[in-house]
Amino acid sequence: xxxxxxxxxxxxxxxxxxxxxxxxxxxxxxxxxxxxxxxxxxxxxxxxxxxxxxxxxxxxxxxxxxxxxxxxxxxxxxxxxxxxxxxxxxxxxxxxxxxxxxxxxxxxxxxxxxxxxxxxxxxxxxxxxxxxxxxxxxxxxxxxxxxxxxxxxxxxxxxxxxxxxxxxxxxxxxxxxxxxxxxxxxxxxxxxxxxxxxxxxxxxxxxxxxxxxxxxxxxxxxxxxxxxxxxxxxxxxxxxxxxxxxxxxxxxxxxxxxxxxxxxxxxxxxxxxxxxxxxxxxxxxxxxxxxxxxxxxxxxxxxxxxxxxxxxxxxxxxxxxxxxxxxxxxxxxxxxxxxxxxxxxxxxxxxxxxxxxxxxxxxxxxxxxxxxxx
Numbered sequence: 001x002x003x004x005x006x007x008x009x010x011x012x013x014x015x016x017x018x019x020x021x022x023x024x025x026x027x028x029x030x031x032x033x034x035x036x037x038x039x040x041x042x043x044x045x046x047x048x049x050x051x052x053x054x055x056x057x058x059x060x061x062x063x064x065x066x067x068x069x070x071x072x073x074x075x076x077x078x079x080x081x082x083x084x085x086x087x088x089x090x091x092x093x094x095x096x097x098x099x100x101x102x103x104x105x106x107x108x109x110x111x112x113x114x115x116x117x118x119x120x121x122x123x124x125x126x127x128x129x130x131x132x133x134x135x136x137x138x139x140x141x142x143x144x145x146x147x148x149x150x151x152x153x154x155x156x157x158x159x160x161x162x163x164x165x166x167x168x169x170x171x172x173x174x175x176x177x178x179x180x181x182x183x184x185x186x187x188x189x190x191x192x193x194x195x196x197x198x199x200x201x202x203x204x205x206x207x208x209x210x211x212x213x214x215x216x217x218x219x220x221x222x223x224x225x226x227x228x229x230x231x232x233x234x235x236x237x238x239x240x241x242x243x244x245x246x247x248x249x250x251x252x253x254x255x256x257x258x259x260x261x262x263x264x265x266x267x268x269x270x271x272x273x274x275x276x277x278x279x280x281x282x283x284x285x286x287x288x289x290x291x292x293x294x295x296x297x298x299x300x301x302x303x304x305x306x307x308x309x310x311x312x313x314x315x316x317x318x319x320x321x322x323x324x325x326x327x328x329x330x331x332x333x334x335x336x337x338x339x340x341x342x343x344x345x346x347x348x349x350x351x352x353x354x355x356x357x358x359x360x361x362x363x364x365x366x367x368x369x370x371x372x373x374x
Contacts, residue, residue, distance in 0.1 A: 010055045010166040012086075013109035013136075015102055015129055016043060017121035017143065018065035039120060039143060040070045046118060046141075046159040047085040053163025055086050059112055061105035062090045064097055099128050106132035115166035116330055118158065123149045123234065123305035127198045130181065130327050135367060137165075137176050137328035148199040148232045149305070153332060161335035164344060174338045177248065178325040178367065180226040184302055185292075188316040197304040200225045200236045201320050204301045209311065214303040217277040221297045223255040224287065224320045234306055237269045238279050245286075252287035252322040256296070292319040325367050 016039055043060075050058065062068055068090065075088060091108050095101055106129045109117050118139045119129050126140050126149050139162045140150030165175040182197040202214060203222040214220075214235065227247045228239030239245065239253045257263070263280035270276050287293060295318035302310040302318065312318050339345055 009057050010053075010163070010168075011112065011114050012050055012055050012058050012162060012166050013112070013114040013117040014043065014046065014058055014060045015105050015109070015117060015119050015121075015125070016061065016063070016067060017102065017125040018063040018067045019097070036066050036070065040067055040074070042120060042141060042143070042155045043067075043071055044074060044085070045155040047088070049156045049159025050163040050166075051084050051086050053160060053169070054167045055163045058086045058088050059109055059114060060088055060090055061101060062093065062095050063101075064095045099124075102128040103132050110134050110136050116162050118162055119150070121150070122147050123199055124307050126150055127196065127305045130198060131196055133327070135328060137330050139330040139332065148229065148234050148236045151332075157336065158330075158332055160339070161332040162330050164335055164339055165330055169344050170335050170338050175330060175335050176328050177331040177334070179247070179327050179329055180252065181323050181326040182224055182226050182252070183321045183323055184304065184310065185319045185321070186302070186310060186312050186316050188312070193310060195302075195304060195310060198226065199305050200234070200239075202235050202303040203295055203297050203318075204303055204308065205297070206301050206308070207299065207311065209301060209308040214306055214308055217271060217279050218260050220257050220279070221300065222257060222295060224252065224293070225255075226252045226322060228253055233270050233273055235271055237271060238267060241267055241269055242281065242284060250289065250324065253284060254287050254293050254320070255284040256282040258282040287320075287322040289322055289324040292321045294319050327367065
């Protein structure tokens with residue numbers, strides 16, 4: 001196939017974290033783990049759906065945990081249900097089995113011009129992709145421990161929605177949604193550090209990162225959330241059960257916590273699957289787009305989407321800023337509604353479909369101009 005024809009084919013990226021859902025929260029909460037074969041099965045379902053939408057080529061992040069080997073066995077058969085799956089190419093990159101792999105893969109997929117990136121992982125994996133993917137929309141599939149950002153949905157449907165958008169059959173005005181994030185800045189003597197969180201930034205009294213997963217509520221000083229669902233699992237559930245904030249609703253929430261036995265009241269929240277803890281609440285207030293909120297605590301750790309990431313001391317000033325319209329995602333439900341109304345999945349003789357009647361969301365050509373420099 002010539003270079004021009006190859007370039008015209010829809011191109012989708014896949015980043016699958018092969019070791020998500022293996023942190024300490026899985027042990028203390030008696031939650032199950034997702035086996036490697038299960039992850040490969042998810043990818044196969046995605047590929048089948050993408051193929052049905054005309055996507056013939058996929059770029060994927062390599063790994064050294066065995067996903068590539070198992071997936072290659074299926075793809076090499078080229079018979080039965082695997083006969084028409086898209087061509088899978090792996091990014092030419094070093095594999096370290098650290099989050100750096102996800103950062104690099106997201107950058108490479110963005111530079112390769114993929115129409116969208118499908119992400120398999122928890123909140124931390126999705127955060128790592130968003131940090132580097134720029135304006136490329138993501139589609140999330142939940143395979144982690146705490147999953148407030150990626151919604152629970154059958155991968156086949158996520159693949160269909162992504163494929164319909166990537167092939168141009170669902171326009172961006174109907175297919176894409178703008179999302180909030182939290183920007184974290186730590187300004188010290190001669191150094192300024194930046195990072196982001198998609199769902200929650202939590203301030204802990206601890207002074208060492210140690211095991212990255214955060215689950216001891218008695219060590220927490222404050223919780224900042226971009227959105228908070230009362231049905232969520234994780235530290236954002238504290239906000240969800242206190243004052244819910246919708247995923248696409250303006251604003252966020254800043255919650256000050258108290259020492260055990262103190263505060264205005266204790267809130268019982270599911271901070272991990274099967275793990276509920278009483279969290280003493282001192283007070284809370286709303287976050288507004290673009291307005292920096294100064295962290296009161298003078299030393300500790302900032303955990304981003306459930307994982308300890310940044311250490312700060314008395315000389316540092318820490319601020320958390322909510323950003324509206326910060327990154328794009330595939331709105332799976334909206335894509336499938338459009339596909340149904342426009343008859344995109346029909347073939348053969350059928351009555352002409354009606355045109356979609358619902359109003360499209362706001363144009364997504366302009367995202368927040370605020371940027372981070374991790």
